[in-house]
Amino acid sequence: MDPEAIRRSLEGRGLRCTAQRYAVMAFLMEHTGHPTAAEIFEAVNRADPRSSRATTYNNLRDLVQAGLVREVAVEGRAARFDAKGMRHHHFICDRCGKVEDVEWYDVPRPASGSLGKRILRECELIFRGLCSKCAPRQASR
Amino acid sequence: MDPEAIRRSLEGRGLRCTAQRYAVMAFLMEHTGHPTAAEIFEAVNRADPRSSRATTYNNLRDLVQAGLVREVAVEGRAARFDAKGMRHHHFICDRCGKVEDVEWYDVPRPASGSLGKRILRECELIFRGLCSKCAPRQASR
DNA sequence: GAATTATTTAGACTATATCTAACATGATAT
DNA sequence: ATATCATGTTAGATATAGTCTAAATAATTC
Numbered sequence: 001m002d003p004e005a006i007r008r009s010l011e012g013r014g015l016r017c018t019a020q021r022y023a024v025m026a027f028l029m030e031h032t033g034h035p036t037a038a039e040i041f042e043a044v045n046r047a048d049p050r051s052s053r054a055t056t057y058n059n060l061r062d063l064v065q066a067g068l069v070r071e072v073a074v075e076g077r078a079a080r081f082d083a084k085g086m087r088h089h090h091f092i093c094d095r096c097g098k099v100e101d102v103e104w105y106d107v108p109r110p111a112s113g114s115l116g117k118r119i120l121r122e123c124e125l126i127f128r129g130l131c132s133k134c135a136p137r138q139a140s141r
Numbered sequence: 142m143d144p145e146a147i148r149r150s151l152e153g154r155g156l157r158c159t160a161q162r163y164a165v166m167a168f169l170m171e172h173t174g175h176p177t178a179a180e181i182f183e184a185v186n187r188a189d190p191r192s193s194r195a196t197t198y199n200n201l202r203d204l205v206q207a208g209l210v211r212e213v214a215v216e217g218r219a220a221r222f223d224a225k226g227m228r229h230h231h232f233i234c235d236r237c238g239k240v241e242d243v244e245w246y247d248v249p250r251p252a253s254g255s256l257g258k259r260i261l262r263e264c265e266l267i268f269r270g271l272c273s274k275c276a277p278r279q280a281s282r
Numbered sequence: 283g284a285a286t287t288a289t290t291t292a293g294a295c296t297a298t299a300t301c302t303a304a305c306a307t308g309a310t311a312t
Numbered sequence: 313a314t315a316t317c318a319t320g321t322t323a324g325a326t327a328t329a330g331t332c333t334a335a336a337t338a339a340t341t342c
Contacts, residue, residue: 016339018289036327050222052291058332059289073214076299080330088252091259107248107266110230114244117273118232124267125248130257157308159320174290178299193322198299200320217330 013066020044020051023058026082028069034080034099072099089124093131102127152209161185161192162200166224168208175221175240213240230265234272243268 006025007017015021023044025050028035034044041056063069064077072080072090077097088101107123129135147166148158156162164185169176176184182197192200201222204210213221213231218238229242248264270276 016288018338020290038212050291052293052294054331055290071216073216075212075214075220079216091256096264097143101260102251108246110243110246110268115232115268117276118241119271119276120268120269121235121270122268124269126265126267127251127256127259127261128264128265129262130260135231135260158318159307161321179297191322193324195300195302196321196325203320 002035004102009065009068011131013068015066016061019049020055021059023051024056025063025068028081028083029085032085032101034072036080038078039058040081041117050096065101089127091129091131094128095130098131098133099107100131110131118124150208150209151229153271154209156203159198160190162203163188164192165197165200166204166209169204169222169224170226173223173226173242175213175223177219177221179219181222215240230268232268232270232272234275235269236271236275239272241272 003022003026003086006022006029010017010021010025027040027043028108031043037057037060040060041051041053043049044056047120060069060071064071064081068084070082070084072082072092074080074092074097080099080100082101087104089104091100091102092098093100102125109120143161147163147170151158151159151166160207165181168181171211172184175201178198178201182192182194185192185197201210201212205212205222205278211223211225213223213233215221215233215238221240221242223242228245230245230255232241232243234241243266248266250261250264
C-alpha cells in the first residue's frame with residue numbers, strides 16, 4: 001500500500017497525517033478482517049510509534065467522520081472497522097460475530113414517499129446467519 | 142394487545158410466561174420506537190411487577206434468541222429493540238441515533254456463489270442519514 | 283522562531299452489559 | 313397435596329467498551 005496515497009487521502013479530508021493516525025489507516029487497509037478498536041490499538045502498539053487508547057479511538061472517530069473508514073455495529077459486541085475500499089455488503093455470523101464482506105450489488109432504494117423529510121446518505125445491506133466455520137457445528141447440535 | 146396472544150407466543154417458543162418476561166414483551170409491542178434496554182427496564186419498573194436489570198437483559202436475550210424480538214445495533218450507542226411484528230427495514234439517524242422503521246420491500250439476495258458455505262438466515266437493509274427532525278438543523282451548519 | 287492550532291497522552295470516568303450464587307417460582311411426578 | 317427439579321429472578325459485583333480531561337507535544341502558519 002502506497003504511503004503517499006494514504007497521506008494524500010488523509011490530508012484531502014483535512015486531517016494531518018500523524019504517525020498514529022497513519023498507523024491506524026495503514027493497518028485497516030492491510031487487514032480487511034474488520035478488526036475491533038481494541039485489536040487495532042494492540043496491533044498499532046506492537047511496533048513504533050506508540051499510540052494511546054484514547055488516540056486510537058479519536059483517530060477511528062475522525063476517520064469515520066472523514067468517510068475513509070466504516071464502522072460496523074455488531075449486536076452485543078464491540079464495533080468493527082474497515083477501510084472503505086471497494087464497496088461491499090456485510091455478513092455477520094450469529095454465532096461467532098465475525099464480519100465478512102459480501103460482493104457488492106445494487107440495492108433498490110425505498111420509495112421516496114416512505115422516507116418523508118429524511119435525508120438518505122447511504123443504504124447498507126446486512127446478511128445474518130452462520131459463517132462457513134460455524135455452519136457445520138451448529139447443524140450438529 | 143391480547144395478553145393471551147403474548148402468552149401463547151412465549152410458550153410456543155418454550156419460554157415460560159412470567160410476569161417480568163411478559164412485561165418486556167408487552168412493552169415492546171406497545172412501543173414501536175425501538176427502546177434501549179435501559180428504557181425498557183425503567184418502563185417496566187414504573188409499575189408492578191418489578192424486574193431487576195439482570196432479568197430485563199436476560200429476558201431480552203431470551204426473546205431475541207426465540208426470534209420474537211429484534212436487536213438493532215447502533216454504532217456508539219446502546220442497542221435498541223423491537224418486537225418482530227410487521228417486517229420492516231431500519232433508518233438510523235447519523236446525528237441523534239434514532240431508529241425508525243421504513244416500509245418493507247423485498248431485497249434481492251446475493252448470488253449463491255458469493256455466499257459459499259455460509260447459511261443465510263436473514264437479510265436486512267439499514268438506511269443512514271438524517272431523520273426528519275435533524276435534517277433541517279444540519280443543513281444550517 | 284514565535285504564535286497558533288491540531289494531536290497525543292495517561293488515567294479517571296461513564297455507560298452498557300454480563301456474571302454470580304442465593305433464592306423463588308412454576309411444572310411434573312408421586 | 314407435596315416433593316422434586318428445572319427455569320426464572322435478584323442485588324450487587326464485575327467486566328467490557330468507549331469518552332473525557334487537562335497537560336504536554338507536534339505540526340503548521342505568520
